[in-house]
Amino acid sequence: MKSIRHLRKIRGWNQTDLANECGINQATVSKAEAGDGGVSLTTYQMIADALEVPLFEIFMPDTTVVELKLLHAFRALSPERQKGWIDLLDGPLEPLETPTE
Numbered sequence: 001m002k003s004i005r006h007l008r009k010i011r012g013w014n015q016t017d018l019a020n021e022c023g024i025n026q027a028t029v030s031k032a033e034a035g036d037g038g039v040s041l042t043t044y045q046m047i048a049d050a051l052e053v054p055l056f057e058i059f060m061p062d063t064t065v066v067e068l069k070l071l072h073a074f075r076a077l078s079p080e081r082q083k084g085w086i087d088l089l090d091g092p093l094e095p096l097e098t099p100t101e
Helices: 002-010 015-022 026-034 041-051 055-059 065-076 079-090
Strands: none
Touching (some): 002 055, 026 041
16 A cells, blocks of 8 residues: 555655554565555554554555645644634635736
């Protein structure tokens, strides 16, 4: 699952770093990232906990590193600041004007 790899890379971790955070071996992290069988749900939960994301997020379709960074930055905001950003997004968006000569 590439989502695990993306989340790991956001933190600047290699597979061994993630394995150490989870208390598992690097080969298990490699299997989890590849989506190979034999990785338990408990192990996936340990990985999600180490990456500080909800379990479902590591099973989401692949997203870009930038999208994941934005999501994590948003989650780190206070509830008031999150509301401000949501209000901004809910407001009318003006189309960008193309410069004319």
